Amino acid sequence: MASVRVRFAPSPTGNLHLGTLRTALFSWLYAQHHQGVFVLRIEDTDLQRSESYYEHSIFEGLAWLGLDVEEGPELDGVYAPYRQSERAALGLYQAAADQLLEKKMAYYCFCTTEELAAERALAETEGRPYVYSRKALELSEEEIAAKLAAGEPYVIRFKMPANQIITFHDVIRGDISFDSALISDFVLLKSDGTPSYNFACAVDDSAMEITHVIRGEDHISNTPKQLVLYDALGVTVPAFAHLPMILGPDKSKLSKRHGATSVTEYREAGYLPEALFNYMSLLGWSSPDAREIMTRDEIKALFTLERVSKSGAVFDVVKLKWMNGQYIRKLDKTALWDAVKPFISEGTLASLSARYSPDVCEDIIFSVRDNLDVLTDIEQYISVYIDSADTYKEKVLALEFSESDRQVLALFLEHLRTLPGGLSPVDVDRILELILEQTGFGKGKVFKPIRLACSGYPSGPHLPELLSILGKDLLIQRC
RNA sequence: GGCUCCAUCGUCUAGGGGUUAGGACACCAGAUUUUCAUUCUGGCAGCCGGGGUUCGAAUCCCCGUGGAGCUACCA
Incomplete structure (x- = not known):
């Protein structure tokens, strides 16, 4: 049987659109599944609307998602050239x-x-x-x-x-x-x-x-x-x-008036390429065993045109977000830090590195990973670690501490002071346990005031991680 | 208007003559968690309508209806 050659032929008249990307994805998957060749051909015969800027947007989008092109512009190949403008010139x-x-x-x-x-x-x-x-x-x-x-x-x-x-x-x-x-x-x-x-x-x-x-x-x-x-x-x-078509919430062909439609926008909004890849593969295709979270290789191995559906699919950002969260949570400490870093503002990055070592920075990010759906969420969750003394004061002054709260805090301070060396998460656990015993209070009555007094926030990362990262010295000051 | 495609929970879908119509997201409830979140368990919710064919249609056929796409010296 002749080897499979599939082409993806976009026109460079706009940023790489999600619908176009899905065509590229399915074409690529089909080629990959059959050990065939994936060809990129640029259809730039509309001289008015075609721009090389958009051509780059296509290259970048494909590369970002990991859809490697075997034949195409800049790559040559037996069938070159791969731009229609160049073929016309010939x-x-x-x-x-x-x-x-x-x-x-x-x-x-x-x-x-x-x-x-x-x-x-x-x-x-x-x-x-x-x-x-x-x-x-x-x-x-x-x-x-x-x-x-x-x-x-x-x-x-x-x-x-x-x-x-x-x-x-x-x-x-x-x-x-x-x-x-x-x-x-x-x-x-x-x-x-x-x-x-x-x-x-x-x-x-x-x-x-x-x-x-x-x-x-x-x-x-x-x-x-x-x-x-x-x-x-x-x-x-x-x-x-x-x-089948990719649709907006009103069931018409997905277009700009539905919101973000270009791949770049999703990348900038903090989506991981693996998540987008996985989500898009499920728009009009389903795996035979009903699995949804799959690696590129698994999808490649499972993909057939027979399982592609005929009816249009509404692009559901909510599900994409959920899936992105799943992929974020799969990242290890270092990979997460690398992924998230470009999404942290310069100011935050500066105060982070001013106060913490690179290792601790990774710990910080890792401690809030369960809250992340998209990478851009990061900023709002790490402020607890870098608030200035003034910000902290402002927050705490607005709070009211009861008699029992003060009792708990006094005990906590006492334990901190007598603790030799630094404060590890295990230490925090032990101290918390001790206070529970000493006071006979319920967990809420003990943990809540400590979190509030130490961080200024009513919620946040798990106490052991949070407190050990903030550090003993700071906690002693704050209690 | 013409041509063409499509039709299962709100959304993505499985199921292709006999199923309690399955899963996922979302939503709701409970559990775990000091908290938000995560995680786990449970729940709600669907075959567009009408005719056939058949012992039996979500499934096959026809007709409606609805939606979509195309209708350029755009791609």
């Missing part, structure tokens, strides 16, 4: 168009946008579906030659086969058919000489020997156009798989 699309022109399967069209708009408007008022009138087909050879010589702008259109049912088998959805009579003679080459999407797509997919075209459901209606092109060009047709 005359690849022109050559294909010439071939169709010669076979009379395509033709020159000099119609202006105004003429076309008028045709369309007429069709609409008459309530019939619009297809191009084909008036350019009536032009004689001489007329065409004259217009060409005069430098009149033109496009090249494809001559759709008449009354034909075009059918293809979608790996996910089964057979899908279209009536060719309802499809207009679409443009192959635009008047600026660049290829239209459908043309470039078909030409390149065959040139690059793509075996599987995996893309969004929104491309289903483009497929018949590409099919007739494959046929006209006399090349092999790849397999198609149309993925």
